[in-house]
Amino acid sequence: MNDIKNQTIEKPEEPEIATPEKKEKYRMRLSDKIIAAVLAVFFICIFYIVLDANKYRATVRIAPGEGIVGINPSTASLDFGDLSRGASAVRRVALKNGTNLSMYVAILKIGSISDLVDISKNNFKLKPRSEEKIEFTVFVPASAEIDKTYSGRVYLFKIPIF
Template structure:
């Protein structure tokens, strides 16, 4: 009985120290590469706070220009404001650029262009247009975040 227990323990210890097969190593390296690529793309993304306040009146626009965030200021119902961000590619690899919006302001904001290829040594202006609908709540601050992802695509 004791010999069987020792043999089972020995088999368990042997399995713990067993080396990885070639395919397991390939899979582990590929998984690590994918993780690091996603980590790099996420860290390299341009991140902006976005905000706009609905105000009473007609045709009134309060401007709040800043380079750190997409602040559309104060907009009365039925008006719009535009902010731009310039994306530059100074590398030798083309980038796929994608803009992701989150938060309450995302329903009010249009992005043009979105999801495009930025060739090497070029730049593109992205326009963010926010329209304040007639149903907007007065004195309400609509906020959110905008992420501009630049994903390298060397095979283009």
């Protein structure tokens, strides 16, 4: 019998298994955190301003003839009705600031009607607890297409000033 105690038993070599390198966990630096926070606040502010904006649909139909002014009792939208070339119509929007903060008001008009609409007041400061009436005037030029409906949207942005 062999003396097992004194014998050194060689272990079979274990095959090396390639272990995937541990991914280094990305840690935000303080400056990154500050930038992220500022951007987050900025986007929340923009989101709020856009969401809070007064939105109006604006339309005008060009009627044949002269001196035709359509009547539209609706106040929910800036519908100027039917207008003939050379005619104009005015719609008013009352803007109320019920907060204790001043608001910067900016009006944006888009669409085919935007070239025809004139705004009485734009890019102004609205004082706290005050009201302002804004007039939207449409004038139909000589080159407007008869029977065409010019439409678009008007956005009224209110940006709080701290």
